[in-house]
Amino acid sequence: MSRHHQAPAEIEGQALRTSNFLRQVIEKDLATGTYAQRQWGGGPGDAAFHAAGQPDPAKIRTRFPPEPNGYLHVGHAKSICLNFGLARDYGGVCHMRFDDTNPEKEEKEYVDSILDAVQWLGFNWESNFNGKQESHLYYASNYFDFMYRAAEYLITAGHAYVDEQTAEDMRINRGDFGKPGVDSPFRSRSPEENLARFREMRDGKLADGAAVLRAKIDMASPNINLRDPAIYRIRRATHHNTGDAWCIYPMYTFAHPIEDALEQITHSIATLEFEDQRPFYDWLLERLCEGGLLKAPPPRQYEFARLNLTYVITSKRKLAQLVNEKKVSGWDDPRMPTIVGLRRRGYTPEAIQLFAERIGVTKSDSWIDYSTLDGCLREDLENKAHRGMAVLDPVKLVLTNWAEVFGSDGYTEDCTQPALPHSTIAEGQTPPPDRVFKIGKDVWIEREDFEEVPPKGYKRLFPGNVVRLKGGYVIECTGCAKDAEGKVTEVHAKVIPGTKSGTPGADSVKAKAAITWVGNADGVSAEVRLYDRLFTDPQPDAGGKNFLDALNPDSLKVVTAVVEPSLAAAKPDQKFQFERHGYFVADRADHGVGGKVVFNRVTGLKDRWN
Structure with missing residues (x-):
């Protein structure tokens, strides 16, 4: 570095x-x-x-x-x-x-x-x-009126003159860093002549580009910007504010x-x-x-x-x-x-x-x-962006003993989680209402949260392993179903009764991990736009590089996700932390249009580019 x-x-x-x-x-x-x-x-x-x-x-x-x-x-x-x-x-x-x-x-x-x-x-x-x-x-x-008045003053005081050289001659006579400039043949005009000619410029009697007003400073100055810079030009163009009142315009400098x-x-x-x-x-x-x-x-x-x-x-x-x-x-x-x-x-x-x-x-x-910049955003949102669960690459998890435990496949229960972690609530501040979402026989989990043959150190779902559905029950994985190509279409598990978060028996069974999920009963389909950096090169146009060559082909991926109901109820431009995934915002242009739920990823929970 x-x-x-x-x-x-x-x-x-x-x-x-x-x-x-x-x-x-x-x-x-x-x-x-x-x-x-x-x-x-x-x-x-x-x-x-x-x-x-x-x-x-x-x-x-x-x-x-x-x-x-x-x-x-x-x-x-x-x-x-x-x-x-x-x-x-x-x-x-x-x-x-x-x-x-x-x-x-x-x-x-x-x-x-x-x-x-x-x-x-x-x-x-x-x-x-x-x-x-x-x-x-x-x-x-x-x-503009004052600028014109200032220009006329400079002319009468001998500090400006009308130059009618061609643009090319002016460029050549300006010199460069190693060669002083050459006086314009029009530089020695009297103030009276210059004033008359400048007024002809103003009155539209000269064509575009036929003349410019230049400050009269020093054509030999080592600072090229002081070699009689142009201060007014002729330009017939309609101005958004003054219309066609002027056909001469001051230079920016x-x-x-x-x-x-x-x-x-x-x-x-x-x-x-x-x-x-x-x-x-x-x-x-x-x-x-x-x-x-x-x-x-x-x-x-x-x-x-x-x-x-x-x-x-x-x-x-x-x-x-x-x-x-x-x-x-x-x-x-x-x-x-x-x-x-x-x-x-x-x-x-x-x-x-x-x-x-x-x-x-x-x-x-x-x-x-x-x-x-991303660090500043995380710092700002950490204590104010409400949390929520979203499954970006969903696969269905079926709790196969749900009816046996609860009496019906259609039974659902409310689960609650805080909208903001308790550690972010300032003393004396009223916490926002808890999020409420339903758990039932079928829930959605991230596809990466199941491995039929787990790699070393993997603590999420695999046959025989026990994990907690965050805010819900502890479950034990029993296997999966696959399609003809061998792709997992369902993950199977058993719910362990009496282990729901927030109940006296919640800690009766130790789980090695807790995973995020969204219930099939009230989860809502959402378009999630996974934005990333537009360029792969940290300096995409430095040194004459073609910046288009550095465009990141993965700067946008659009996925169909499932989100919990509190997220689906978001207002446009409302920011959230999707637990484990990062910070997201309800798109201010498209979210809510025609009932669509649309989120943009702002940034991850940590930087992935260093």
Whole structure:
């Protein structure tokens, strides 16, 4: 294991809310009053708007700014927990902002799914300071007017120019890491010429791609991002929010810092790939503060390492490929790392929050083992997921002396077991009602619980052996029946009277093992989807590998199981521990439809991949 690959054992012992470099930055800023003099105008705005406002009641402001062009995945979940969590912990507020400056990719479907995902994870964008409630749901496209104004200011101040080189010439003249860039022949235009040309861009007088607005910084900078980056382009496309009002659109690197500043963000937290963009982020905000358009001090950007989770891919393009090529059933397929997929699989918001806290925040890339996420889920569900018995590979067990003991083959008895183990019930907490299920002559057991010729150490059913049906009677195996191919079709046993669990004679006969079972009298047929990891390679797309080659052919097996009645009565999205098998959830889409009983396996009782 490499030193950058954190095993679960190294993470498990970390205390919740351990310090990290972001917390240290925030605590220092609060101690020194870096942002203590800020004003808040009641919403996003320029310098004059906020100057007319009140002292900002939020000690810090963070933001979660996704593009609404896809479904969020587990990496976004880390960012959500980080940004909303820091605001919560330090008396601040986290803004929910859609970075919808790209007119060609945004769809309302994605906007709705993102809002739903954030709320499902346990967060919201409301603030309530001094009895005043505010919503902080924002759309970057509502700032287009200011962005245009900022662009015109940069032009008049000599900090931007319209470049009409071809895209290819621009690329060549930009240089590379070993060669400085070459000034554009349009770089020396006067501010007046640039302003007139930019307005022609705005008014639709230039074709798409005919010109761009570039910041005028330094074509010889060792940071290629400072070699006069493009900040506006011509793009005739209908925007989901502004319609056809604009035919020029700001570039992301220009829009993003402005969005932060208009919203008075204090700590703009981004992933490491934006580290090289930070000098432009700072340059742009310094220029706009100099011009009086924005209020000082401007936001600061801080970068952290994105989540690299084993057996997972998070590229939107590759995830879309899985959906479009029908390798999975959709964005909410329980094998997908999308938040909707994790939710349908049965992961809980509490488990994901615990996972985000436990893996921490660093500035260096590392791989987190997927078993860490499963461990957080088990920790969350251990004390709250009701227990139940399910037989996933059923074979019938016939108690051949049932009528002799109880007077009738049709006789049944109620058995009870606790919904939660007594050890999980907190002091003073009322335990949930016991589960009630019936035992009769025929019950279902797991096929693996019978061996006609047992291997060494086998303690379950074989001829002559005595086991307990959990919550029921002790039985003695007498043999089996087989079909023409030699496959066991029934297991035979005798019930031992007076040994029912919970009765005075329960311990009169010692059984070497207890096995799970479901009665034929009230067991319910269920579709159980045994999900597993989507990929067999822990890093399926690393190093240019074709991730499709690593698809796990056994990532989904569907079986017809028999479950006890308490499980059949589950509500969609209700989680259970199937005794001995692991954690399962009633499928939130299909369970209950047309009377169907459908469960998904979330994870086993222990990790099987290490």
